[in-house]
Amino acid sequence: RYTGPDADEIMRKRREFLSPSMFCFYKKPVNIVHGRMQYLFDDNGRRYLDAFGGIATVNCGHCHPDVVKAIVDQTKSLQHSTILYLNHAIADFAEALASKLPGDLKVVFFTNSGTEANELAMMMARLYTDCHDIISLRNAYHGNASGTMAATAQCSWKFNVVQSGVHHALNPDPYRGLFGADGEKYAHDVQDLIQFGTSGHVAAFISEAIQGVGGIIELAPGYLPAVYNSIRKAGGLCIADEVQSGFARSGSHFWGFEAHGVVPDIVTMAKGIGNGIPLGAVVTTPKVAEVLTRRCYFNTFGGNPVSTAAGHAVLKVIEREKLQENAHVVGSYLKERLNDLKSKHEIIGDVRGRGLMLGVELVTDRHLKTPAKVEILQVMEQMKDMGLLVGKGGFYGNVFRITPPLCFSKEDADFLVDVMDYAMTKL
Numbered sequence: 055r056y057t058g059p060d061a062d063e064i065m066r067k068r069r070e071f072l073s074p075s076m077f078c079f080y081k082k083p084v085n086i087v088h089g090r091m092q093y094l095f096d097d098n099g100r101r102y103l104d105a106f107g108g109i110a111t112v113n114c115g116h117c118h119p120d121v122v123k124a125i126v127d128q129t130k131s132l133q134h135s136t137i138l139y140l141n142h143a144i145a146d147f148a149e150a151l152a153s154k155l156p157g158d159l160k161v162v163f164f165t166n167s168g169t170e171a172n173e174l175a176m177m178m179a180r181l182y183t184d185c186h187d188i189i190s191l192r193n194a195y196h197g198n199a200s201g202t203m204a205a206t207a208q209c210s211w212k213f214n215v216v217q218s219g220v221h222h223a224l225n226p227d228p229y230r231g232l233f234g235a236d237g238e239k240y241a242h243d244v245q246d247l248i249q250f251g252t253s254g255h256v257a258a259f260i261s262e263a264i265q266g267v268g269g270i271i272e273l274a275p276g277y278l279p280a281v282y283n284s285i286r287k288a289g290g291l292c293i294a295d296e297v298q299s300g301f302a303r304s305g306s307h308f309w310g311f312e313a314h315g316v317v318p319d320i321v322t323m324a325k326g327i328g329n330g331i332p333l334g335a336v337v338t339t340p341k342v343a344e345v346l347t348r349r350c351y352f353n354t355f356g357g358n359p360v361s362t363a364a365g366h367a368v369l370k371v372i373e374r375e376k377l378q379e380n381a382h383v384v385g386s387y388l389k390e391r392l393n394d395l396k397s398k399h400e401i402i403g404d405v406r407g408r409g410l411m412l413g414v415e416l417v418t419d420r421h422l423k424t425p426a427k428v429e430i431l432q433v434m435e436q437m438k439d440m441g442l443l444v445g446k447g448g449f450y451g452n453v454f455r456i457t458p459p460l461c462f463s464k465e466d467a468d469f470l471v472d473v474m475d476y477a478m479t480k481l
């Protein structure tokens with residue numbers, strides 16, 4: 055039984071001692087004290103189905119026993135920095151991780167977060183190419199330090215950051231984008247940016263395969279191969295940000311970029327890599343990795359034994375429990391059911407995504423695509439009261455983000471759709 059402070063007490067402490075910029079999706083927030091696989095429990099022992107755990111990002115499920123055991127065992131034997139001595143945990147995990155990547159992508163740098171991973175990736179690309187210009191997509195999210203905030207392109211996530219060499223290309227968004235699902239046309243915009251906005255040479259192109267914070271947007275087909283081609287002709291490297299779409303979440307593939315038939319020069323990852331443990335990584339080729347030998351480079355806690363033991367356990371669980379296949383099977387089923395819901399409720403403008411990374415965009419007018427900003431909050435609050443937690447995002451904040459732990463079942467999918475159906479009927 056939970057005997058700690060209640061929601062009001064925590065809110066009071068939050069208001070007094072924590073960042074005033076912290077936000078909460080709910081009018082009446084829940085006090086979560088316990089997690090088990092795809093379920094969360096509040097201070098009254100009430101169970102919630104967690105359809106948004108992917109954000110924090112428990113691919114294997116909350117408190118998965120194998121991952122917990124790996125963390126506890128390693129914590130009991132050694133927790134230290136990686137920089138001074140040898141330890142097997144980091145080497146074993148690097149080898150296992152590299153085996154999941156195609157081509158020559160086999161040198162791993164560990165970090166503590168996705169932001170750090172993308173900062174490092176962009177710095178390496180700039181060193182390797184001797185160029186400064188980087189192209190990223192409007193509606194992208196890549197992190198909140200100076201370089202990554204510059205590459206991020208949504209005003210809600212930007213402070214007074216120096217843009218420093220970043221160009222934001224048109225978003226190849228099949229639902230709201232200028233050219234619909236015609237990937238080649240958006241790719242021309244990147245070609246234009248290179249020609250008109252740079253010296254003709256660039257350092258890198260960075261993008262997610264499915265935009266997460268941006269509202270689960272799958273890049274238009276044909277876009278990535280054409281852009282990778284233009285970037286490479288301009289001497290640049292291609293960076294795939296797999297912080298959200300990686301680690302089997304997209305179901306059809308282990309990495310999101312694979313669905314586009316491209317092989318990046320640098321891949322960045324975080325979130326799902328550690329099932330909730332702070333861990334990130336940059337994986338690149340030996341040739342690109344070489345640039346960091348020009349000076350000394352280290353990260354005190356990046357790749358520490360406890361984080362890497364967790365990461366290694368996660369890879370084993372994904373494989374043993376066939377979580378990629380489950381993401382594909384359950385995700386396809388859920389998407390189908392959500393599409394049926396779209397035929398019933400006018401407010402659903404679009405259902406999209408892949409595997410267990412799905413988005414449901416709410417609009418008050420399907421033709422004008424007017425964002426249903428108020429209605430989404432109402433539906434979300436009602437679903438929470440019925441025991442279902444989902445996320446929210448997109449430029450207008452009108453997209454449900456469904457990124458559950460990958461152990462999500464068909465019964466969970468049914469519960470999700472039934473609850474959403476009921477909450478929308480109540481509008």
Ligand code: PMP
Binds near residue numbers: 198267296298324325
């Ligand atoms: N890239 C993507 C695609 C992300 O979604 C995020 C976090 N939302 C980041 C990078 C930054 O990761 P972190 O919050 O771990 O720094």
